[in-house]
Amino acid sequence: MSPHRLWAADPTDRTTTALLRIGAAVLTVGLVAFGLLYYKDQHVAAAPSLIERQVALTEAAVRKSPDDLAARLQLGLVYEQAARYDDAVTQFDQVLKAAPGDKDALLGKGFALMTKGQLDKAVVPLTAIVKATRKGEFAGADSQLGAAYYYLGVIGVKQHQPDKALAQLGHALKIEPTDSDAMYQVGLAQLQQGKPAAAVATFRDALRFVPTGWCEPYQQIQAAYTTMSKPDLAAVAAAMAGFCGNKVDDAKTKLTALTTGSAAVDAMLGLGVIAETQQDTKAAAAWYQKALTKDPKNMSAISSLAALGVKPKASGTTTAK
Amino acid sequence: MTENQTLPDPGGDLLELLDDMSAPPKSPTPAPPVDEARRKRRRIILAILVALLALLVGLFTWYLFNRKPLSELPGLSEARLPSYKTSFYDVAKPLGVAVSPDGSRIYATQSGATPSTIVFDRDGARIGQLTPPATPKTFHVPVYVAVNPTTGDVYVGDRAAGKVYVYDDSGAYRSTFQPKGDVKAISPLGLAVGPDGTLYVADVLSAKPADHRILVLAPDGTVKRVLGKGQLNYPNAIVVGKQGELYVSDSNNGRVVVIDSTGKVSTLVARGVGDGDLGLPRGLAIDDEGRMLVVDTTDHMVRLFTTGSSPTDHPGYVGSFGDEGHDDGKFTFPNGLATDTRGRVYVADRENNRVEVWGY
Helix, strand or coil: CCHHHHHHHCHHHHHHHHHHHHHHHHHHHHHHHHHHHHHHHHCCCCCCCHHHHHHHHHHHHHHHCCCCHHHHHHHHHHHHHCCCHHHHHHHHHHHHHHCCCCHHHHHHHHHHHHHHCCHHHHHHHHHHHHHHHCCCCCHHHCHHHHHHHHHHHHHHHHCCCHHHHHHHHHHHHHHCCCCHHHHHHHHHHHHHCCCHHHHHHHHHHHHHHCCCCCCHHHHHHHHHHHHCCCHHHHHHHHHHHHHHCCCHHHHHHHHHHHHHCCCHHHHHHHHHHHHHHCCCHHHHHHHHHHHHHHCCCCHHHHHHHHHCCEECCCCCCCEEC | CCCCCCCCCCCCCHHHHHHHHHCCCCCCCCCCCCCHHHHHHHHHHHHHHHHHHHHHHHHHHHHHHHCCCHHHCCCCCCCCCCEEEEEECCCCCEEEEEECCCCCEEEEEECCCCCEEEEEECCCCEEEEECCCCCCCCCCCEEEEEECCCCCCEEEEECCCCEEEEECCCCCEEEEECCCCCCCCCCEEEEEECCCCCEEEEECCCCCHHHCEEEEECCCCCEEEEECCCCCCCEEEEEECCCCCEEEEEHHHCEEEEECCCCCEEEEECECCCCCCECCEEEEEECCCCEEEEEECCCCEEEEEECCCCCCCCCEEEEEECCECCCCCCECCEEEEEECCCCEEEEEEHHHCEEEEEEC
16 A cells, blocks of 8 residues: 555545545536437437439439430439539430430530530530531520530630630620620630730620629729739729628728729729619719719710619719609 | 556556645655645545536536527627528428427428428428318418417418418417408418417508508407508518517518517618628517527528617627528528527528528
């Protein structure tokens, strides 16, 4: 026995020792019991996600009818949604084996390969759609053909082949003239061509259709103006990108500060857009009118005032209808 | 390890080991038989043990009474957003959701497929279905659902039928709530039931906002009050506050209002694009911690606010959760919302055909 244990022979100390042992045991058992109860009570087994459920259902449909091309096509599309691109390509290939010209399968395969980064391989099915349909009676309104041209344009941009990209995107825009995504890709291609001014105009066109909630065009405009050594205009674009990212008050402060500089008109138009999205029609009209006073031929200001139902005034005042 | 060093006996006395570890280096001279310092240390350890046991008992007691996550312990529960837990499926286009007083049953109105109200247990298992009465034959679109906090009766507002159906807590159809007096017809959206059985109905009988109102109905159908007439535009969810005030999501006006006992309507949160501003508010709930949750249908998210001591205090914006999409934790045109007293939030995720469960 250790000499240190001699003291434990004291009855009080023996009681303390016993209490310590009992207390430690109770604490341990209590903690374990609480942990088990808490886990049982609070643990939530996460249900399969929506897409996992869709995959399971569609796989079951294909298992039931393996020769059903529509089911396989649907499974390919569902796999794409689940970002299972290899599986998607397998299903599209199965469809194409039975129906080589199936445009849905070609488009799905092209998209899956493009998203996987296999750009050269993706060109093949997409080009097949173009070849098969570009001379068709309804080629000018064929949304699948438009999508094929668009993806080929995106591939051109990704491969830094702006001339090729612009050709494909031009076809896409002929079919869908208000396709703001295609416009955005055109802007990117123009930047690659070293034409930032043209790119800015294109990004602005794209933003006409999606003025809020789309940040990338503003970021690209900022980059283009920076390339063009126009810091004030770049600052306006940066503020609008901030507004797009919900930094509304910060954007307003920055734009207001820019209303006296070389980018005053753009800043005023930006403030008008912000006021408009805040349902403050009066303030929006006032900002557009101010922009118009500074630049009487500014089409953005004119069209924005028209959209608000406000007649531009040469004197700088506006009249709401 | 040298020959002189020895490992403690694993089966030996832990207390002895602790004593030995904290003792001064052993010397050839024997220590005095009674070591006051050791005795003091043991008493301190005993005191700590007692304190830990008391803490555990307190924690156990708090948990048994509240059954909430530990993150909801007093002092920790404010200004936090919930996180996604799971989803309940097998419901088509759910619009409204409500929870039984004990949190064991979740009711979700189903506006798609067969119009009815689906009953889930707390784990998401579908355990029942509240169907409208077979007669009279009419179209049904159940929109919002509310539970009587005292009796557990379930009230389902059917906008197409212009009725409020009442079911008992076992899910059996009990009656159709019939307003008395001048109110001949209603088109119910939001519903709420007070502890005394008073039924609050957001009534949008015509397309004219001037006709939109909140009906306050006694359990026997007598119209006690008509609130907000001419000031609301498609009022959706209603929440009865602790002081008897009513919180209403004034949907097409893009705001949440509070209606006090005098009938005065005050805006709490309005439409805009700033932090915490609303687009199209629909579902609304205030949980037992005083957190106000608002479903912003067109922004596909839920906005969370803290409320003040007075009903008209401006709510403090905490943040938003969810985003547009189909993945877990995302919404596509969410509508109704309910909270339980155990730290859970249920959101009717309409276009994704599910009820999402969030928790703290």
